Amino acid sequence: MKTFSNLQYLYYGIATVLAALLCVCVGSVNVPAPEVLQTIASMFASQPALDGVSAPIILSVRLPRVLCVALVGAALSLCGASMQGLLQNPLADCSTLGVSSGASLGAVISIGFGITIPGVPLAGTMIMAMLFAFLSLVVILSLAYKLDYSLSTNTIILIGIVFSMFANSIISFIITFSGDKLRPITFWMMGSLAQSSYQNALTLLLALVFFGAVLIRYARELDAFATGEDNARNIGVDVKKVKLNVMLTVSALMGVCVSIGGTVAFVGLVIPHMTRMLSGPGHKRLLPASMFSGAIFLMLADLLGRTALRPLELPLGVVTSLIGSVVFVYIFYTSRKVR
Amino acid sequence: MLEVKNLTVQYGALTIVDNISFSLHENRWLVVVGPNGSGKSSMIKAIVQNVPYTGDVLYKGQDVSRMKPAVLAQKIGALSQTNAVAYSFTAGEIVRMGRYSYSQGIFKRASGKDRESVQKALEMTGMLALENQSVLTLSGGELQRAFLAQALAQDPNILILDEPTNHLDLVYQKQVFEQVRKWVKQPGRAVISVVHDLSLARAYGTDVMLLSHGRIVSAGDAETVLSRRNLQDVYSMDVHAWMRKILSQWES
Numbered sequence: 377m378k379t380f381s382n383l384q385y386l387y388y389g390i391a392t393v394l395a396a397l398l399c400v401c402v403g404s405v406n407v408p409a410p411e412v413l414q415t416i417a418s419m420f421a422s423q424p425a426l427d428g429v430s431a432p433i434i435l436s437v438r439l440p441r442v443l444c445v446a447l448v449g450a451a452l453s454l455c456g457a458s459m460q461g462l463l464q465n466p467l468a469d470c471s472t473l474g475v476s477s478g479a480s481l482g483a484v485i486s487i488g489f490g491i492t493i494p495g496v497p498l499a500g501t502m503i504m505a506m507l508f509a510f511l512s513l514v515v516i517l518s519l520a521y522k523l524d525y526s527l528s529t530n531t532i533i534l535i536g537i538v539f540s541m542f543a544n545s546i547i548s549f550i551i552t553f554s555g556d557k558l559r560p561i562t563f564w565m566m567g568s569l570a571q572s573s574y575q576n577a578l579t580l581l582l583a584l585v586f587f588g589a590v591l592i593r594y595a596r597e598l599d600a601f602a603t604g605e606d607n608a609r610n611i612g613v614d615v616k617k618v619k620l621n622v623m624l625t626v627s628a629l630m631g632v633c634v635s636i637g638g639t640v641a642f643v644g645l646v647i648p649h650m651t652r653m654l655s656g657p658g659h660k661r662l663l664p665a666s667m668f669s670g671a672i673f674l675m676l677a678d679l680l681g682r683t684a685l686r687p688l689e690l691p692l693g694v695v696t697s698l699i700g701s702v703v704f705v706y707i708f709y710t711s712r713k714v715r
Numbered sequence: 716m717l718e719v720k721n722l723t724v725q726y727g728a729l730t731i732v733d734n735i736s737f738s739l740h741e742n743r744w745l746v747v748v749g750p751n752g753s754g755k756s757s758m759i760k761a762i763v764q765n766v767p768y769t770g771d772v773l774y775k776g777q778d779v780s781r782m783k784p785a786v787l788a789q790k791i792g793a794l795s796q797t798n799a800v801a802y803s804f805t806a807g808e809i810v811r812m813g814r815y816s817y818s819q820g821i822f823k824r825a826s827g828k829d830r831e832s833v834q835k836a837l838e839m840t841g842m843l844a845l846e847n848q849s850v851l852t853l854s855g856g857e858l859q860r861a862f863l864a865q866a867l868a869q870d871p872n873i874l875i876l877d878e879p880t881n882h883l884d885l886v887y888q889k890q891v892f893e894q895v896r897k898w899v900k901q902p903g904r905a906v907i908s909v910v911h912d913l914s915l916a917r918a919y920g921t922d923v924m925l926l927s928h929g930r931i932v933s934a935g936d937a938e939t940v941l942s943r944r945n946l947q948d949v950y951s952m953d954v955h956a957w958m959r960k961i962l963s964q965w966e967s
Contacts, residue, residue, distance in 0.1 A: 612788025612816030
């Protein structure tokens with residue numbers, strides 16, 4: 377067993393900051409790192425920014441985007457790691473389970489039917505996304521339980537796929553009859569993290585800190601779940617309570633992510649899987665480590681999407697799906713050998 | 716110590732365990748036998764709250780279903796028939812999870828008592844040498860011993876074992892049965908186990924319960940319960956003659 381000390385969190389932190397710096401520097405216009413740091417420092421010191429075009433690019437476009445991407449990556453990865461532990465299933469993730477599609481459906485309904493909370497932009501969409509994420513999770517898991525009490529890997533994935541199709545078809549249905557709401561819906565669906573604002577970043581940060589703390593608090597219970605739900609109960613875990621709380625927390629966090637960044641597939645699948653090789657399977661280390669790796673991965677994926685086909689920009693979901701589907705197949709084949 | 720009253724388990728319209736009542740006393744080892752599908756495992760699962768049931772399961776007069784899971788885990792330790800782990804925890808980590816009910820929360824460190832119980836459990840099951848090995852590389856029998864060690868590490872008063880030796884070779888089968896026999900003699904302890912091998916049931920059980928179609932056919936001392944007539948009724952074959960025939964091969 378590899379040891380994983382607090383020092384490694386420091387390495388993770390440094391790697392995350394370096395990745396963020398790289399992503400702010402590189403793009404359609406390359407800005408040298410010292411200039412970026414100077415610009416950011418001047419923002420905090422509320423001094424007038426440096427002259428030239430780089431300051432607005434850095435401060436009002438790249439920095440909020442990189443922050444949002446990093447936070448979404450961390451949140452998705454954390455959700456994936458938690459669900460994989462809870463369901464003792466290495467292929468579980470909000471995108472494979474159909475929770476992301478469910479959350480999208482909630483968001484589209486809120487935009488299509490104009491469900492908003494006055495004065496708080498995005499809140500209506502966010503709450504509907506959270507609600508639908510949780511409802512999807514409940515529907516998917518109860519269907520899976522009905523079919524196969526042991527909740528085997530294949531059953532859940534199959535039901536997740538079917539549920540995703542179902543949710544997506546309803547989304548298409550709503551779009552077809554949306555009339556004048558067509559534009560805002562399409563805008564939201566296409567709107568990746570490219571138009572991120574500091575307000576979005578702050579919302580994501582608060583959600584991640586609060587819900588992340590809840591999930592990490594359940595690290596030992598998730599360890600127990602990873603050895604089977606019946607076994608978790610045998611050693612004294614309050615299975616019902618923990619399961620409900622983890623599901624609620626994951627849904628809420630997913631709701632926030634999806635309402636801000638749309639669906640980004642496979643991050644929650646790939647990253648915890650890779651992180652587990654470094655940190656070991658214990659959730660006390662796996663969950664925080666997954667957050668760091670998720671942030672780094674998604675920032676780099678976003679960078680790749682922005683720069684690979686310049687001046688064209690690949691949507692973030694395309695990059696992650698491309699990498700994720702290959703890794704999915706790999707995990708699926710290797711995990712079949714596992715007892 | 717443990718009292719089971721009118722226990723019934725139904726899956727849909729199917730009644731698997733049909734109105735079973737019995738009580739378990741200190742230092743007794745109740746062995747549950749019966750053919751496949753007779754409801755042995757379901758009865759055990761109901762007692763450890765892993766399947767829904769009707770009726771009452773009382774630990775020292777207390778309704779087990781109303782006890783907090785962590786409190787219950789300190790009274791009753793259970794080994795399931797099958798265990799699977801999806802991730803590469805070490806055998807030692809699996810066993811240490813058995814101490815969960817004594818130290819919840821992520822900031823608690825293992826106490827001296829925790830370490831002592833884990834150490835003892837590893838020794839009893841012969842898992843010391845495999846402590847740092849990933850469970851993904853363990854054989855079926857080794858994995859079963861790891862989970863038995865986990866249940867022992869809980870320091871329970873009652874140990875409930877569903878076919879504790881079905882994956883074990885003869886050496887460990889003997890070791891586990893001998894160790895459990897020693898374990899149950901300590902004050903305040905008792906064991907229930909499902910066993911398929913009737914010879915083992917007879918050799919080790921202080922009490923035997925014979926199940927068929929979810930009902931108790933006979934319960935009491937081994938001699939009476941495992942009579943030729945009872946077994947003939949339940950297994951529809953002359954079990955005594957078969958056992959003798961199998962074992963006679965070893966004479967000479």
